[in-house]
Amino acid sequence: MTNAESHPSLPMPSVADASLPWVLKVAVKGPFLEPLDYAFPEDVELKQPDKAWVGCRVEVPFRQKTQVALVVGVAQSEYDTHKIKPIVRKIDSEPIVSVADLALWQWVSDYYQSPLGEVIQAALPKRLRAGEPVLLEGELQWTLSSEGKLALAQISRKTPAQHALAQAFLQAASALGRMECQAITGSWRKWLTQWQASGWVLAEAGPCWQQVPCSPRPAHRLNSQQSAAVNALDEHVKAEAGFVAFLLQGITGSGKTEVYLAMTELALQQHKQVLILVPEIGLTPQMIDRFSGYLQRPIAVLHSGMNDRERHCAWQAVRSGQISVLLGTRSAIFTPFANLGLCIIDEEHDTSYKQQDGVRYSARDLLVRRAKQWQVPVILGSATPSLESLWNVQQQRYRLLRLAVRAGGAQLPKLRLIDIRGEKIQQGVGVKLKQAMQQHLQAGNQVLLFLNRRGFAPVLMCHGCGWQAQCPSCEANMTLHQGPKHHYLLCHHCAEQMAVPKICPQCGSHELHTLGQGTERLEEAMQQAFPAYQVLRIDRDSTRLKGQMAELTRQAQEGEAQILIGTQMLAKGHHFPKVTLVGILEIDQGLFSCDYRATERMAQLILQVAGRAGREAEQGEVLLQTHHPHHPLLVRLVEQGYEAFAQEAVIERQKAQLPPMHYQCLVRCEAYDAEDAKVFLHALKAGLVQQAQAGMANDLSFWGPVSAPMLRRQGRYRYQLMLSSSNRAQLHKHLQQMLPHIYQSPLARKVRWSLDVDPQEMF
Ligand code: ADP
Ligand code: ZN
Ligand code: ZN
Numbered sequence: 001m002t003n004a005e006s007h008p009s010l011p012m013p014s015v016a017d018a019s020l021p022w023v024l025k026v027a028v029k030g031p032f033l034e035p036l037d038y039a040f041p042e043d044v045e046l047k048q049p050d051k052a053w054v055g056c057r058v059e060v061p062f063r064q065k066t067q068v069a070l071v072v073g074v075a076q077s078e079y080d081t082h083k084i085k086p087i088v089r090k091i092d093s094e095p096i097v098s099v100a101d102l103a104l105w106q107w108v109s110d111y112y113q114s115p116l117g118e119v120i121q122a123a124l125p126k127r128l129r130a131g132e133p134v135l136l137e138g139e140l141q142w143t144l145s146s147e148g149k150l151a152l153a154q155i156s157r158k159t160p161a162q163h164a165l166a167q168a169f170l171q172a173a174s175a176l177g178r179m180e181c182q183a184i185t186g187s188w189r190k191w192l193t194q195w196q197a198s199g200w201v202l203a204e205a206g207p208c209w210q211q212v213p214c215s216p217r218p219a220h221r222l223n224s225q226q227s228a229a230v231n232a233l234d235e236h237v238k239a240e241a242g243f244v245a246f247l248l249q250g251i252t253g254s255g256k257t258e259v260y261l262a263m264t265e266l267a268l269q270q271h272k273q274v275l276i277l278v279p280e281i282g283l284t285p286q287m288i289d290r291f292s293g294y295l296q297r298p299i300a301v302l303h304s305g306m307n308d309r310e311r312h313c314a315w316q317a318v319r320s321g322q323i324s325v326l327l328g329t330r331s332a333i334f335t336p337f338a339n340l341g342l343c344i345i346d347e348e349h350d351t352s353y354k355q356q357d358g359v360r361y362s363a364r365d366l367l368v369r370r371a372k373q374w375q376v377p378v379i380l381g382s383a384t385p386s387l388e389s390l391w392n393v394q395q396q397r398y399r400l401l402r403l404a405v406r407a408g409g410a411q412l413p414k415l416r417l418i419d420i421r422g423e424k425i426q427q428g429v430g431v432k433l434k435q436a437m438q439q440h441l442q443a444g445n446q447v448l449l450f451l452n453r454r455g456f457a458p459v460l461m462c463h464g465c466g467w468q469a470q471c472p473s474c475e476a477n478m479t480l481h482q483g484p485k486h487h488y489l490l491c492h493h494c495a496e497q498m499a500v501p502k503i504c505p506q507c508g509s510h511e512l513h514t515l516g517q518g519t520e521r522l523e524e525a526m527q528q529a530f531p532a533y534q535v536l537r538i539d540r541d542s543t544r545l546k547g548q549m550a551e552l553t554r555q556a557q558e559g560e561a562q563i564l565i566g567t568q569m570l571a572k573g574h575h576f577p578k579v580t581l582v583g584i585l586e587i588d589q590g591l592f593s594c595d596y597r598a599t600e601r602m603a604q605l606i607l608q609v610a611g612r613a614g615r616e617a618e619q620g621e622v623l624l625q626t627h628h629p630h631h632p633l634l635v636r637l638v639e640q641g642y643e644a645f646a647q648e649a650v651i652e653r654q655k656a657q658l659p660p661m662h663y664q665c666l667v668r669c670e671a672y673d674a675e676d677a678k679v680f681l682h683a684l685k686a687g688l689v690q691q692a693q694a695g696m697a698n699d700l701s702f703w704g705p706v707s708a709p710m711l712r713r714q715g716r717y718r719y720q721l722m723l724s725s726s727n728r729a730q731l732h733k734h735l736q737q738m739l740p741h742i743y744q745s746p747l748a749r750k751v752r753w754s755l756d757v758d759p760q761e762m763f
Contacts, residue, residue: 025073055095123334148200250403252611272341302328413620427525464509536561
């Protein structure tokens, strides 16, 4: 099934040499590139290496404390075993992670140049890292014994509550739990205690997950393009052809989700499990309902809003095969499956798939890797695929499936650039956009305004002397926020909060002005400009509390507000039937960023937001305000669409020797003393140059060390060194050689450093 057994770097028992003792290889959390050796407990007599230890958790002594860690191998030690400490105890009686899963985690460790112990930190749910038993039982539930069936049938109607409960048990197809019993009578506990004492009902622990009954959702009749996509997968599976990667490129509203559902159904019919990754903000309750409603079976969900027990439960239900579908965000990629048959990733271009600290993995790339290892198909879906995936199609590594029309007959919206140079702008909205808003609102439709900046205003400035409110710890302005009672200043980079000064701290002037606008100010301005309509703002601040996001999107969907204002939270995935006009404000900065990916992100965001318009009967309209109406990138995007834009972008990347044709690794370093960070990176570079000259690589180029786009953040100075090469293997080999030196370097202890393989952002 997999090639895991032959994975070279997983330490497995080698040929026995009677003179060498057997030890456990344990992946301890810490800056160790190799697993540590521990002796077997004294009461374990080992004649033969026991593979059954691999994948079990153990508690080990580590630096005056103990730690829960995972056994990743059993091997013979060449060291003096008197120095090897025995483990404290074995936690699991059998492995909780398969050798195949371990091989994938080891691959992550190698590829992202991170210690295996750190990868396991990211991969295992917190409760398991804390040593909790892997089996997680749910609440009690009850079934009838054979005597119970006879006895309960005799219960008379004269005790109505008891009779009702008895009838429920007699008619139930499966065990009944607390919730179901409670729904029948408040006195259920009393009766059940009696029946249990008589041996009429049997109690047992149910599964940890709750089976939420969901009203069935009929499937749509797939249109011809949707069917073609599903058939392509079906044929591949029937041919038992193992791994394949499909890029499902479907315009917004083309019914990609419906295709995922049909594909999932295919895998389920084959009794296989399905892993579906969605972006953090794409995993809405509506999405979960859509899956469980269509599939009519419990699905497991994993996202950051769940508590530790819920995560553990989902993990275990999927691992044991009790649940066949897992819908999750980035970290769900690590969940072990009993019988994985299909991998799907929605909005594959989304940046939330890249982990930005610790082990900086890309869940998308890892999913493809995982599908390859397990020899199963993977589907990457997007309206605006990443240049990486388009390049993979060009290179014939991925197969392209297209959905070029909107499902259900809706039209794609018309996209237009609005030249706002010299136009009168009121809090970000120009005259033409305002007129268009008036028309759409009067026609009884909804309008969505996109502004990717939360807060009230990004700058607070003194009119007297030019002073600006700056974060004391970052090289950044503080954003003015409205707050429930009074305004306050907030740094969006380190969350530092401050009161708004009454007078300028520099010159004492009372004239403090705000510059620019965030969503809060836009909301206020629109409420004044359109007093007859309701305005609704959806951003990180208005959805901070649990359940708020669901409530606000419900209000937006049901048309309780006519003007919707939002950041990128509102831009993705949502289906607002009555939105016919989308206004896009202030995207120009994407055209002039120092990050070469900024234009790609800008194009994706524009089309995602635009995709919210006209998703049903009425044709939508999208107005894009800009000061650069003749900018070639914008013009191409608007007139020729994403394809043309992306094709041109790929050519530019090729010319500039950038990803996806070239491979990069970014070494970031930060320190309270800027000199320390610079010295560290210069030393690292010198070491790499020396290695390269020694003949290791002739194809390695450096950019830097340079200061990061934001030089100071949370009090630390930040520098970076970019390495790139047209040869991925060479780049990696180079880094691997260097890594032990970095770990041992005394300089490394004075700074914070990290390696980012395939970096997605510079900040
Ligand atoms: P996407 O994920 O591509 O943006 P969705 O799957 O959310 O698109 O579909 C957009 C809308 O079209 C949804 O309301 C969905 O129910 C509807 N839809 C999808 N496929 C069909 C179909 N074959 N016939 C009719 N309506 C469809
Ligand atoms: Zn001043
Ligand atoms: Zn700050």
